Each structure stands twice: as structure tokens, then as C-alpha cells.
Amino acid sequence: MNASIMHKAFGISLQECLDMRCESNKIVLNIQTPSDKLCCPECGSHNVVRNGFTARRFVSVPIGCSKTFVEMKIQRVKCSDCGCIKNEDVDFAKGKRRHTTAFANMVIDLSRFATIQDIAWFLDVSWDMVRNIQMEFLQKEYGSPDLSNLRYISIDEFATHKGQVYKTIVVDLETGRIVFVGDGNGKASLEEFWNKLGDRKNDIKAVCTDLSSAYTGAVTANLPNASLVVDHFHVVKLMNERIDQLRRQLWHAEKDVNKRKVIKGTRWILLRNGNDIFDAKYKTRLDNVLNLNEPLMIAYYLKEDLREIWNQTNKDDAELVLNEWVRQAMDSKIQPLVKMAATLRAYKPYILAWYDYPISNGPTEGINNKIKVLKRQMYGFRNDEFFTLKLYALHDKRLRI
Ligand SMILES: [Zn+2]
Incomplete structure (x- = not known):
């Protein structure tokens, strides 16, 4: 086979193809390093003599739809210059890999739009081989994420596919x-991060976290010069949880079946952003449930007011607005609101x-949406390191998630 085709199609530039044969529905290329190119792997001298061989077979990129192998007698050479006896270097495959580098590159290309299972089926190789190729690629590209120039970061948690087990990102x-x-999602989950950051801690200007005291405590202890910002979506979310808690309390306390019916099924309307409710039917339902119950009405309007904290023109x-909100919530003496007020007061700065x-x-x-997809794909898949590497590579278009 033409040397240029060998190089372009199979990634083999040093060896020549002796013959090509069919083995049932597979194709086997028999290749060998020509004598004039055989050299000592230690000193590079061509002054070598053959000293036995090891036959090896590599999975190659396919020819058409036929699975293709490259077969080669790896020569053991004795160097007349440095005296070593070693196997010749193979540059089209890495180490003890049973596939060529060109094949690995093809797997990575296919990873853009196909799952491990799809690729393994299409190329007729084991699932493990595809996974290992991806793993090696991920380790090389994402094994140690770049922590320089970090200025604004967010710290968040998510539950892994193993249920109540958390990870911090x-x-x-x-x-x-x-x-x-x-x-985990505690203080300890970030220890390694602080260690890795080292002096680069000083570059970080601001950190955004949820309302977890573990995270806020860890940030203030480890990044004393950075500003800590509590994520306002999480504050709104917590308020929604409090209002729902109240709704359920009221439902349980309500003895009148008809009134119970009005409360039931209003969760969605209560938690919607008030300005987004245009439909008259929903407006009426909202008014009904609010008129029925004073605590719920107070809670609802406080929930609507909460957003005003982030709608002002300046911090003062x-x-x-925040102080007034806390005062009203405290005055209401409605337990879930009092609790919310205490939280706002604690996290005020x-x-x-x-x-x-x-x-x-x-x-x-x-x-988070991509993590959800990734979790589904990796369901029942226990390799934690692979999962972590996939998280680091979430933004990489070269890999389908
Ligand atoms: Zn040598």
C-alpha cells in the first residue's frame, strides 16, 4: 500500500504494508518496519541486528464497514553501538494499547455525537475499550483544571445518581x-480546592454560594479578601419552600372541606411570579385562596415583595427594603415567615x-441541566473518576453528554 495512504488513513508512517488479507469479515494489514528504518530505541543508531520478535495485533480504523486489524512483528533489536537489546519503538500506538492512535482519535471524533455503547457497537469493540479511550483523553485534557485567573466563582451542590450522595462543584x-x-456538600468537600488554589486565592474577587452555612463558613474562612454573595435564586427558592410549608400547614388545620379544596392545588399559582399571571381564571383562583386565608395572603405578598431587595438602584x-421586609415578616408571627426573616437577617451582608x-x-x-443528562447516561455506572472527568469536560463539544 502507498506510504502516503498508510500515513493519512492509518496513522502509520514508518512501517510498510507487506500484505492485506481477509479473515472472515475482518481485514488484516500485515506491516513491518523496513530494515533500513529499524533503529535502536535507546540511542537511535541504525547499527542494529534483529534479535527475535513479538507478534502484536492492533485494532485499526476500519476499512469501509469492515473491522480492521494491523498485525506486526515487533522486532527485538541488538544495538552494536550502545549494546542494548530492546523491542523497536512503535509510534502508531501507545504503550501496551491494543488499538492504534488513529483508532483512538476516531473514537474521540465519534464521541461528539454518539454514546459509548453506540461507538462500541459501530466499531465492533468492547464497551471498555471505548470507555478507556475516552478516559485517557479526558485525563489528558481535564485531569487538572486550570485554576489560574479565577476571579468570580460559584459554589453549588448536586445529588449524584447514587441518591442522597452529594457533590460540590x-x-x-x-x-x-x-x-x-x-x-459531599460540607466544608470538607472544598478542602482540596483551597489547597490546590494556594496563593491564587488572592485573585478571587467574589464568590456566589447558596444559603448553606457550610459553604459560606468555608468561603469566609479561606477567602477572607473575597466578597461573598448569596445567590438570590436560592433565596427566592427558600421563600417558595416556606410559603409551600405554610400552605400545607393551613390545609391540615382547615376543617371546612370546601375551603380545603380551595387551598389544595394552588401551589403553582402561589409560587408563580405574580406579574406573570395574566390569565383571569388563575387570577381569580389566586384571589380566592388569598381572601380565604389571611396568613397565606400576608405570606404571598411578602413573597412578591422579596424580589424588591434586588430591584433597588443602590445598596443602601x-x-x-430588606430591613422592612424582615420587620413585617417578624411582626406577622407566622412561623415559616419568621424563620425566613431570621435567615435573611443572618445572611444580610x-x-x-x-x-x-x-x-x-x-x-x-x-x-445543572447537562449534569442531569450526564447522570441519566451514567446510571448504574460506578466509575467515579470518569464521572468527575466528564463534569470537567461538560463544556467540551468534542464529547457528547
Ligand atoms: Zn543503541
């Missing part, structure tokens, strides 16, 4: 990349810090 808010994955005004650095976990929303 740190996202670079400027690039949208996951730069760290830690086990926002503080006034971090909520208002949004006016210094208007960052949120919003950009990580897309990441």
Missing part, C-alpha cells in the same frame, strides 16, 4: 467551566453584597 463564572468537583436602599458584585448561580443553570 466550583464554577468559573467567567468561562462557565467546572473547575473543581468535591465529594436595598438594605432599607451576603445578600446585599450582590450590589457590589451582581453575580449569581444563574449561569450554572445550564450546567
